[in-house]
Amino acid sequence: MLSRLVLRAAPAALRALPPPVAVGVLHTTRPLHTTQKSLAPVPPLPEKGGEVRHGLIPEEFFQFLYPKTGVTGPYMLGTGLLLYLLSKEIYVVNHETAAAACILTVIVYGVKKFGPDVAAFADKLNEEKVATALAMKNESIQTLQTAIEEEKKEQWRAEGHSYLFDAKRNNIAMLLEANYRERLLMVYNEVKKRLDYQVAMQTLKRQKEQDYMIQWVEKNVVQSITPQQQKESIAKCILDLKALSKSAHAAV
Amino acid sequence: LPAAVLLKDTKLMDVKLGQLGSWLAMRDFTPGGILGAVRRGYNRYYNKYINVRKGGLGGLSMVLAGYVVLSYMWSYSHVKHERRRKYH
Numbered sequence: 001m002l003s004r005l006v007l008r009a010a011p012a013a014l015r016a017l018p019p020p021v022a023v024g025v026l027h028t029t030r031p032l033h034t035t036q037k038s039l040a041p042v043p044p045l046p047e048k049g050g051e052v053r054h055g056l057i058p059e060e061f062f063q064f065l066y067p068k069t070g071v072t073g074p075y076m077l078g079t080g081l082l083l084y085l086l087s088k089e090i091y092v093v094n095h096e097t098a099a100a101a102c103i104l105t106v107i108v109y110g111v112k113k114f115g116p117d118v119a120a121f122a123d124k125l126n127e128e129k130v131a132t133a134l135a136m137k138n139e140s141i142q143t144l145q146t147a148i149e150e151e152k153k154e155q156w157r158a159e160g161h162s163y164l165f166d167a168k169r170n171n172i173a174m175l176l177e178a179n180y181r182e183r184l185l186m187v188y189n190e191v192k193k194r195l196d197y198q199v200a201m202q203t204l205k206r207q208k209e210q211d212y213m214i215q216w217v218e219k220n221v222v223q224s225i226t227p228q229q230q231k232e233s234i235a236k237c238i239l240d241l242k243a244l245s246k247s248a249h250a251a252v
Numbered sequence: 253l254p255a256a257v258l259l260k261d262t263k264l265m266d267v268k269l270g271q272l273g274s275w276l277a278m279r280d281f282t283p284g285g286i287l288g289a290v291r292r293g294y295n296r297y298y299n300k301y302i303n304v305r306k307g308g309l310g311g312l313s314m315v316l317a318g319y320v321v322l323s324y325m326w327s328y329s330h331v332k333h334e335r336r337r338k339y340h
Contacts, residue, residue, distance in 0.1 A: 045303060045304055045305050047306060049300060049301040049304040049307050049310070050310075052310025052314065055313045055314075058314070087340065089337065090328075091324075092336075111309060115309070
């Protein structure tokens with residue numbers, strides 16, 4: 001029974017909390033956003049409170065009596081009531097009355113003199129509070145908007161990644177190509193070196209054979225020249241020389 | 253033809269004098285009901301006179317005046333010995 005009471009009273013109690021508190025408290029006993037009237041955004045506070053006349057009696061009382069008694073009705077009622085209370089001594093005039101009169105005089109004088117200043121001061125405090133809250137709200141809105149801008153820029157940047165990857169792919173392809181060509185060149189050089197070696201070997205061999213053959217032929221020829229032949233050839237040379245010198249003399 | 257409103261849903265200011273007795277009898281006098289009534293009354297007063305942008309003195313002074321009157325009523329049995337006349 002008590003739990004049913006709590007369940008019945010909780011929404012009313014939550015709704016009955018002053019609006020700033022009610023917004024923060026989570027409504028667990030009621031499904032959210034089914035009724036038309038939702039708590040956010042919070043309605044702004046009313047500008048002025050209910051009218052109170054002479055600081056004691058709400059204006060509704062005067063309005064209630066106005067149709068029947070006019071403007072002076074409530075004052076007549078007040079005067080009559082006061083005289084009745086005094087004459088029947090339902091309100092007893094004693095030392096406390098004098099104390100109350102002094103205190104009330106001082107209070108009324110103080111309110112009349114310093115009322116507006118205190119009101120202005122309190123209004124200024126309230127204004128500052130509201131201004132700081134508003135500034136916080138605006139600042140957070142601003143940060144969120146800049147965050148949105150940044151996010152959009154990041155998305156735009158992400159689109160450019162495809163170009164980056166293309167460039168990188170091109171780089172890698174070029175590296176591979178360069179490496180391949182370098183190795184091709186190395187292979188070519190090695191093969192050429194081996195072939196050159198073989199060619200040089202063959203040339204050297206042929207040359208050596210040639211030299212040796214020439215040497216061998218010369219040696220044999222020199223050996224074959226006998227001393228007899230050497231004398232004959234020398235005599236022939238002398239005769240030739242003589243003939244030549246004769247012809248040379250004749251020419252001169 | 254005005255729509256018939258249940259006696260349960262009428263406000264106090266709309267109840268006719270003859271219906272007052274039955275209206276009072278039908279109210280919720282359980283502890284939870286009384287607590288709810290007190291809470292509702294407090295919230296009505298609070299939201300009307302105190303929870304506003306530019307509150308005035310009336311909101312607080314009405315509460316103090318009510319406290320003064322109530323305390324006088326509670327101490328009347330003590331005060332009535334200081335009356336000046338015996339018969340009024």
